[in-house]
Amino acid sequence: MKTVRFVAYYGGLCICSALLLFPMVYALLMSFMDKADIFAGRLWPERWEWTNYQAAFKQAPLGSYLLNSLFVASVITIGRLIVSSLAAFAFVFLRFPGRDAWFYICIATMLVPWEATVIPNFLTVQQLGWTNHYFGLTIPFWAMAFGIFLLRQQFRQIPYELYEAARLSGIGNFRFFCHIALPLSKTGLVTLAVYSFLDAWNMYLWPLLVTSDDRVRTVQIGLKQLQTQEMANSWGVVMAAAVVAMLPTLVLLFVGQKQLRKGLMQGAIQ
Amino acid sequence: MAFLELIDVTKSYDGKKQVVENVSVAIESGEFFVLVGPSGCGKSTLLRLIAGLESLTSGYILIDGQVANDWPPHARRLSMVFQNYALYPHLTVEQNMRIVLQAQKVPKEEQRRRCLEAAEMLGLTDVLGRKPRELSGGQRQRVALGRAIVARTPLCLMDEPLSNLDAKLRATMRVELRRLQRQLGMTVIYVTHDQTEAMTMADRVMILRAGHPQQVGAPLDIYNHPANTFVASFVGTPPMNLAEAHVLEHSLLLQNERPVRLMRRPLPKTERVTIGLRPEHIHRVALGDGHVTASIVHVERLGSETLVTFELTKQIHWTARWSGQANVTVGEVASFSFDEHALHFFDGHSKRIGPPTRREEEAFER
Structure with a gap:
């Protein structure tokens, strides 16, 4: 009975992970194939080639797209951490009239789908003259209800007595925020940072809307460009570019995972 | 003139039920004053009112003869030892004590000197570099005390500081706390539900019940002349x-x-x-x-x-x-x-x- 269950569990898991991994692994393999291999429908490259990667960087400004993406994703991540942590701090530690009501209003914005706000957001950004500019790509994403919610939960783990003790000894709000609240909330901050970075890195529709200039465009648009330009003949090049675009997110996940585990352990001991 | 004076202090959270009602008392400088009563009697609320962590519904709090009702906590120049110690878990023992002094803009040299002095007084010299989670319950308690000592505030509030210690350690700490208080000449307002602590430590005791003061006086006076049956049965073991x-x-x-x-x-x-x-x-x-x-x-x-x-x-x-x-x-x-x-x-x-x-x-x- 036990063995049957074991086989069923792991068999199921293996099938699911195979299904999940296949597109990624196949993309990686395709990026090393030449056209003949791809059109023959091979699963394994006959000869391992790097030419697709060279072509990808040559045919499109993939390098500058990658740098743009890195910059935009970093700025969004940092901005989000600052705005969310300050807002969450206020919702947890400061007392002001209607505090909880404001918080729920803030959370309620999560119910509004992103698609519904795209047009008004675009108009605002256009009015501000932020199109084709990093401002338009980053600032609209700084405020985020989910981030505030996540960090509020994190800050609530901090015993309120710590805040009271700080008030009694004359430690001001900002000092408490920087020296006590933030260091004690590493787990939540790292989680939000990883989530935000991935979110920003994979953005497609918004950068497409607010940019038309290659100098500020991000890598996801670059991929799409390659695909349309090279339709029907150079799938290997497209796949090579996709693999390159995927790498930073994978690295971040591995590094972040380790950090997250550390953070969780610390929380357990306190 | 009394160092701290409460006049008709009343606190209500919902406007209907008074958690603390018409408490009036004058506390002298250097006094060890104990607030004692069963749980939920309002003793911790009274302490928080004095600290400025809660606002009064009515009445006056006078510090050094000045009305301090609206003073923010840090302006009242007092320190507080919390029941759960409220130590900053990511800071070492020394940093936990120094952060108080940093906020008061005490020069670095002076900070170090005061920390060492307090550590010596409390037997914490060997653990100055450790974090709270690496300390025993008794040591954490001392660090909390140390934080109150380095601040050199004339008034120290203590909210059941010994209740998380085992019986033996509690007995030792009672003696030690009292010795420290005399040595430093601090005025202490001490909250406890344990009448033994009240009887053994206090210069004067206030017994509270459901927000109302029942009796104020020296421990033995209260023991010998209880004002009512509640006090009579609350003070003394067996009652x-x-x-x-x-x-x-x-x-x-x-x-x-x-x-x-x-x-x-x-x-x-x-x-x-x-x-x-x-x-x-x-x-x-x-x-x-x-x-x-x-x-x-x-x-x-x-x-x-x-x-x-x-x-x-x-x-x-x-x-x-x-x-x-x-x-x-x-x-x-x-x-x-x-x-x-x-x-x-x-x-x-x-x-x-x-x-x-x-x-x-x-x-x-x-």
């Missing part, structure tokens, strides 16, 4: 024995069923009273003598003394405290005599009446 009584010509009828003949005529003019008697004022006498004869229902031998519980009536059991290891067994019938001068009388509202305590009589005779 004072109480029973309802009818006052007759030369005797008392306890709980409507047990007559007790007295040598002296009881003083109260009211007919129905509650009488109280401390366990140490009940003695064993030869069978048939004394005030009552009753069967023993429970015996606790503590080595130096024996607590004997006997059946005064079916519902009311009284306890006697005899020194030494008394030779009694459960189920035995014995006779007990009462020290009549030590009888306490309380009226229908459970308020103390009459002066029949020896001290007051002696004072009267003089």
Whole structure:
């Protein structure tokens, strides 16, 4: 009975992970194939080639797209951490009239789908003259209800007595925020940072809307460009570019995972 | 002039129920003042009002003669030791103490000096570099105290600081805390639910019940002259024995069923009273003598003394405290005599009446 269950569990898991991994692994393999291999429908490259990667960087400004993406994703991540942590701090530690009501209003914005706000957001950004500019790509994403919610939960783990003790000894709000609240909330901050970075890195529709200039465009648009330009003949090049675009997110996940585990352990001991 | 004065301090969270009501007291500089009462009596709220962590509903708080109602916590120049210590878990012992001084912009050299001084005083020198989670409960408690000491505030508030320690450590810390307080000349307001702590540590005690002060005074005064039955039964272990009584010509009828003949005529003019008697004022006498004869229902031998519980009536059991290891067994019938001068009388509202305590009589005779 036990063995049957074991086989069923792991068999199921293996099938699911195979299904999940296949597109990624196949993309990686395709990026090393030449056209003949791809059109023959091979699963394994006959000869391992790097030419697709060279072509990808040559045919499109993939390098500058990658740098743009890195910059935009970093700025969004940092901005989000600052705005969310300050807002969450206020919702947890400061007392002001209607505090909880404001918080729920803030959370309620999560119910509004992103698609519904795209047009008004675009108009605002256009009015501000932020199109084709990093401002338009980053600032609209700084405020985020989910981030505030996540960090509020994190800050609530901090015993309120710590805040009271700080008030009694004359430690001001900002000092408490920087020296006590933030260091004690590493787990939540790292989680939000990883989530935000991935979110920003994979953005497609918004950068497409607010940019038309290659100098500020991000890598996801670059991929799409390659695909349309090279339709029907150079799938290997497209796949090579996709693999390159995927790498930073994978690295971040591995590094972040380790950090997250550390953070969780610390929380357990306190 | 009193160092800290509370005038008609009242606090209500919902505008209907008063958590603290009309508390007035003046606390002198260098005094060890204990607020004691059962849980939920408002003692911690009162402390938080003094600290400025809660705002008053009405009344005044005077610090050094100035109305401090609206002063923010740090302007009141006081430190506080919390029940759970409120140490910053990511900072070392030294940083935990120094952060207080950094906020007060004390020069770095002075910070270090004060930290070392406090650490030495509290035996924390070897653990200055450790984080709170690497310390024992007793050491964490000391760090919390250390934070109060380095700040050098004239007033220190303590909210059940010893309640998380085991019994043995608590007893040691009681002595040590008191020694430190005297050495530093701090004024301490100390909150506890443990009447033993109150009795052993305090210069003066305030007993609170449901937000109302019941009695304020030196521990022994309260023990000897409890203002009402609540105080009588709250202070002292085991608590004072109480029973309802009818006052007759030369005797008392306890709980409507047990007559007790007295040598002296009881003083109260009211007919129905509650009488109280401390366990140490009940003695064993030869069978048939004394005030009552009753069967023993429970015996606790503590080595130096024996607590004997006997059946005064079916519902009311009284306890006697005899020194030494008394030779009694459960189920035995014995006779007990009462020290009549030590009888306490309380009226229908459970308020103390009459002066029949020896001290007051002696004072009267003089």
